[in-house]
Amino acid sequence: MRLTEEKVKAWLRENSFPVPEGSAAANPSEASVIAERLGGVAVKAIVPTGRRGKAGAVHLVDTPEEAAEAANTLIGQTINGYPVKEVYVEAKFPIDAEYYLSFAFGARAPKVVISRHGGVEIEQTFGRDPDAVVTADADPLTDLRPWDAVSLWERAGVEGPVLARLGRLTSQLYKAFRDADAIMIECNPIAVDGNGHLGLVGAMMEIDDNALFRHRDWAGEGSGFGAEGRILNERELAVIRANETLPGGALRYTELDGNIGVLMGGGGASLLQHDMVVDFGGKLANHTDFSPAPSIDKPLAVLNAILENPNTKGLLLSFNYLQLLPCNVLVNALCEALRQHEIDARTFPVVVRVFGPGEDEARAMVEAFPGVRYLPPKASLDDAVKLIVDLTNEAVSREGAA
Amino acid sequence: MSILIDESTRVLVQGITGSQGRFDTRYCLAYGTNIVAGVTPGRGGQDVEGVPVYNTVEAGVAASGATASVIYVPAAGIKDAVLEAVDAGIEVIVALTENVPRHDAAIAVAATRAAGTWLIGFNTNGMISPGKSKLGGIGGDRADELYVPGRVGVCSRSGGMSAELSAALAAGGYGVSTCVSMGGDPIIGNDMSEYARQLEADPDTDAMLFYGEPGSDLEQGLARAMRDGEINKPVVALIAGVFQESHPKGLSFGHVAAMIRTEDDSASAKQKLLAEAGAHIAHRLGEIPELLNQALS
Numbered sequence: 001m002r003l004t005e006e007k008v009k010a011w012l013r014e015n016s017f018p019v020p021e022g023s024a025a026a027n028p029s030e031a032s033v034i035a036e037r038l039g040g041v042a043v044k045a046i047v048p049t050g051r052r053g054k055a056g057a058v059h060l061v062d063t064p065e066e067a068a069e070a071a072n073t074l075i076g077q078t079i080n081g082y083p084v085k086e087v088y089v090e091a092k093f094p095i096d097a098e099y100y101l102s103f104a105f106g107a108r109a110p111k112v113v114i115s116r117h118g119g120v121e122i123e124q125t126f127g128r129d130p131d132a133v134v135t136a137d138a139d140p141l142t143d144l145r146p147w148d149a150v151s152l153w154e155r156a157g158v159e160g161p162v163l164a165r166l167g168r169l170t171s172q173l174y175k176a177f178r179d180a181d182a183i184m185i186e187c188n189p190i191a192v193d194g195n196g197h198l199g200l201v202g203a204m205m206e207i208d209d210n211a212l213f214r215h216r217d218w219a220g221e222g223s224g225f226g227a228e229g230r231i232l233n234e235r236e237l238a239v240i241r242a243n244e245t246l247p248g249g250a251l252r253y254t255e256l257d258g259n260i261g262v263l264m265g266g267g268g269a270s271l272l273q274h275d276m277v278v279d280f281g282g283k284l285a286n287h288t289d290f291s292p293a294p295s296i297d298k299p300l301a302v303l304n305a306i307l308e309n310p311n312t313k314g315l316l317l318s319f320n321y322l323q324l325l326p327c328n329v330l331v332n333a334l335c336e337a338l339r340q341h342e343i344d345a346r347t348f349p350v351v352v353r354v355f356g357p358g359e360d361e362a363r364a365m366v367e368a369f370p371g372v373r374y375l376p377p378k379a380s381l382d383d384a385v386k387l388i389v390d391l392t393n394e395a396v397s398r399e400g401a402a
Numbered sequence: 403m404s405i406l407i408d409e410s411t412r413v414l415v416q417g418i419t420g421s422q423g424r425f426d427t428r429y430c431l432a433y434g435t436n437i438v439a440g441v442t443p444g445r446g447g448q449d450v451e452g453v454p455v456y457n458t459v460e461a462g463v464a465a466s467g468a469t470a471s472v473i474y475v476p477a478a479g480i481k482d483a484v485l486e487a488v489d490a491g492i493e494v495i496v497a498l499t500e501n502v503p504r505h506d507a508a509i510a511v512a513a514t515r516a517a518g519t520w521l522i523g524f525n526t527n528g529m530i531s532p533g534k535s536k537l538g539g540i541g542g543d544r545a546d547e548l549y550v551p552g553r554v555g556v557c558s559r560s561g562g563m564s565a566e567l568s569a570a571l572a573a574g575g576y577g578v579s580t581c582v583s584m585g586g587d588p589i590i591g592n593d594m595s596e597y598a599r600q601l602e603a604d605p606d607t608d609a610m611l612f613y614g615e616p617g618s619d620l621e622q623g624l625a626r627a628m629r630d631g632e633i634n635k636p637v638v639a640l641i642a643g644v645f646q647e648s649h650p651k652g653l654s655f656g657h658v659a660a661m662i663r664t665e666d667d668s669a670s671a672k673q674k675l676l677a678e679a680g681a682h683i684a685h686r687l688g689e690i691p692e693l694l695n696q697a698l699s
Contacts, residue, residue: 107619108515108589109508140508141516178505211503213478250501256649267586268560271615271642275669276686278645320562321548321569356542380573381566382688 001207001218002048005088008205015176017169018199022090027075028068034089035067042090043070047082050186050204051121055079060092093199097162098189100125101170103138103177105184110138110177112149114170116156118189119202132157144174165198166190181211235305242301249291251298253305258283260392261306263299265290265319265330265354273318273385282389285312292325296333299325303337313399314392315343318353318384328358331365338369345371347398349391353384404531404580405555405600405607406494406520407470411535414439414462414492416483417474418450422498426474426528426539427451433545435535438466459490470494472528472537480524481506488517496537497523500587507589514591521591526583527561540564540583552577554694555601557594558613559620560586566687567613567640574691579607588618595623598633609636609694612681614672616643621672625679636697637681638690643669 003011006024013019021038024046025031035041045057052058057079059070071087078084098118103110115133117125126133134156138144150167158166169190177185184206191201207218232240239253260282264270267289277284286309288302306312317334319325331354338345352366352374359377366372373391375384407413413430417423418440428451431437437453439462446457456462459471471492475483480499487495495514502510502524514521522529528538532551540561541548548565550572558564561583568578582597584590594612601607610633614621621641627633647668673683682693 105504105508105588108511110505140505140512181503181505183504208504210477210501211505214503266560266562268558268563268613268615268642269566271645272563272566272640272687274645275642279685320560321544321565356544378569378573380570380687382686 001209001212003205003207003218004046004048005044005203006046006086008203009088009090009200011180011205012200012203017173017176018197019203020091020093020199020201022088024086025071025089026086028071031071031087031089032064032068035061035064038089038091040092041067042092043067043074044088044090045074045077045079045084046086046088047079047084049080049082052079057084093191093201094193095119095189095191095201096194097192099158099166099192100133100188101173101190102186102188103174103182103184104186106137108137109140110174112136112138112144112152112170112174114152114156116153116158118191122188138174143178144171146171149174161196162192162198165196169198180205181208181215182206183208235308239301239305242298246293246297246301247295248293248298250289251291251293251302252287252289253302254287255309256284256286257311258285259311259313259396260388261285261309261312261315263288263290263302263306263315263317265325269318269320269381273316273381276382276385277389280386280389282385282392285309296329296336299330299333300336303333304340307337307341307343313396314349314351314388316351316353316384316388318351318381319355321355326358327354327356327362328365330354331362335365335369338372345369345373347371347395349373349388349395351375351384351388351391353379353381404534405597405604406522406529406580406582407535407537408531409434409534410436411470411494412436412438412466412468413537414441414459414466414468414471415450415453415474416441416459416471416487418442418453418455419445419448420474422539423474424450426472427453429539429541429543429545430472430536432543433536433541435537439463439468459486459492463490463492468492470496470537472496472498473523474498477502477506481510484510484521485513488513488519492519494520495522495591496526496528497521497585497591498526498528498538499523500525502587502589504589507587511589511591522582523585524587524590525561526585527564529580529582530578531580532578538583540581548572549581550577551579553579553606553608555579555597555604555607555610556581556613557597557601557610558583559615559618560613563613563642567611567690570687570690571611571694573688574694576691576694579604586615593623594620595627595632598624598627598637602633602635607635609638609698611690611694612637612639614639614641614669616641616646616669616672617667619667621676622666625675625681628676628679628681636694637676638684638693638697639673639676639681640684640687640690641669641672641676644673 100115100118149170243251419442528540530536532549
């Protein structure tokens with residue numbers, strides 16, 4: 001879950017980290033009131049993405065009127081794919097020097113990346129001056145101790161009184177990062193003013209969705225956007241609602257631009273079958289990610305979305321051996337969806353490959369739906385995919401000819 | 403012989419009194435796994451399927467001499483369960499829990515590696531040495547049908563795919579020496595190259611089959627071990643998820659670990675890297691037996 005700037009800053013403040021004063025404004029007059037109190041401010045679009053400066057999403061202004069004008073310009077714009085609904089109005093920090101710090105997960109442990117050059121993208125710094133960037137793995141068993149952090153900053157070429165301050169801040173921030181179950185924090189820049197005081201001026205943070213059970217306070221604090229700012233359609237939103245309200249494991253549904261609808265089970269089988277659809281000359285109408293659920297409600301929610309998608313011209317229900325749900329539960333959901341949407345499987349191809357507990361009952365259920373192809377035992381994933389691609393292509397060309 | 407466990411390995415089950423723990427324990431015992439102790443705090447003195455239950459792993463190990471543990475504990479408690487097993491001297495851990503919080507996984511894996519404990523998982527359905535022993539839910543009640551004994555070692559990033567791979571081998575006249583579902587979470591205990599070294603050293607394994615996905619540096623490590631001459635038995639690899647490269651980055655597909663992070667950990671980059679290191683690359687399950695025929699001829 002990506003947090004937007006005002007939430008990251010509030011969290012930092014609560015944890016006693018030095019953050020410039022600021023708050024969110026939903027319209028120009030709110031922005032002007034905040035600027036009145038703070039003086040010179042930065043007005044920044046609230047969107048869950050980096051590179052805002054480059055995208056023109058940060059305005060530095062001196063008066064409340066200018067702050068209102070900046071808010072007026074930004075609200076309603078789209079920045080890096082995200083619509084701007086609010087701006088963050090923050091006191092300008094008198095910057096004497098800038099540093100860079102981030103924690104993000106590597107293969108086994110959090111990686112620490114620091115640089116004595118802040119305020120620019122870290123890739124750029126690394127390209128220009130690789131010695132100014134230091135990367136290290138944190139030891140999950142000891143955390144990042146102040147002296148570990150000091151030694152990293154020293155390696156990055158930092159010296160003088162700021163070294164101790166940066167070391168302490170880095171160590172404390174690592175603890176907060178771990179306690180918040182964050183999987184990424186980027187502070188760019190960490191600024192230092194003329195008196196040697198630090199300020200976390202730029203800050204981004206992502207929380208581990210799998211750890212939300214112990215951070216109830218974060219629930220609902222996400223940016224509310226799909227990946228890359230993609231606007232979700234009503235069917236995708238309906239599946240998200242079903243996922244949040246119905247019992248069972250995580251359920252995801254993403255529409256693509258093809259015509260073969262799929263409910264696939266097992267993350268690996270989903271990936272492999274998607275590749276094979278492409279190989280055999282087909283295109284998927286959607287992708288799904290499916291975890292066990294106690295009843296037919298969750299699979300039915302996905303099947304409804306698939307069958308409501310006007311581009312869907314064929315349906316593949318194909319799971320790994322013995323995966324996730326008894327066959328009869330899954331196929332019961334299929335039959336219910338076919339009934340609700342009045343699908344005639346003789347013209348709208350439906351291929352089923354689910355094996356394991358409840359299989360006999362499942363096979364008996366599809367008898368009521370002529371045209372449904374329930375593959376025989378030992379049919380492979382290859383067989384299932386080849387069949388649905390061929391049948392869907394046939395159905396589409398028949399439709400075109402009619 | 404087989405890798406990591408055999409029919410004599412004494413196995414403990416953490417969380418044996420939960421529904422999944424009971425269910426899998428019944429099928430594992432029926433398959434021949436030597437399950438000697440269970441652990442659930444507060445249930446010490448009870449038994450499950452005739453297996454005595456203890457309150458702590460330490461007590462279970464002391465009473466039974468167990469050296470392997472299968473863990474059925476929800477995500478909130480899995481870190482402590484792994485640390486407890488390490489502390490009690492367990493040598494091989496199978497941690498079935500999926501979607502483990504990242505910091506917890508990092509701490510648990512750092513602890514197992516520091517202790518030299520082998521950790522299968524997180525997000526695994528277990529491992530099986532056909533005809534000898536199995537740990538976890540792998541194969542369910544149809545393990546005999548899905549996992550035919552033979553001489554190909556299988557290591558899969560996906561639990562569900564381990565059954566498909568083994569079925570593909572059986573369809574082509576091959577069988578499995580050991581099949582491991584290594585774990586599909588972003589952070590897992592042991593790497594592909596480490597499984598490859600185990601299979602290389604196993605006299606009952608003639609060739610290896612790996613299944614991988616986009617994300618992670620697992621295949622890079624395997625390719626390095628092959629190039630360095632540590633792995634000399636034939637390697638067949640199936641890497642799924644090539645389609646993702648034609649979609650915008652960041653869409654969520656499949657396992658969390660399958661998110662594309664950089665160009666280098668895409669499925670096609672992994673295929674290329676492994677092919678250059680001498681692996682035979684399968685694009686479909688049906689191609690696997692033919693590639694083995696070529697590699698073993």
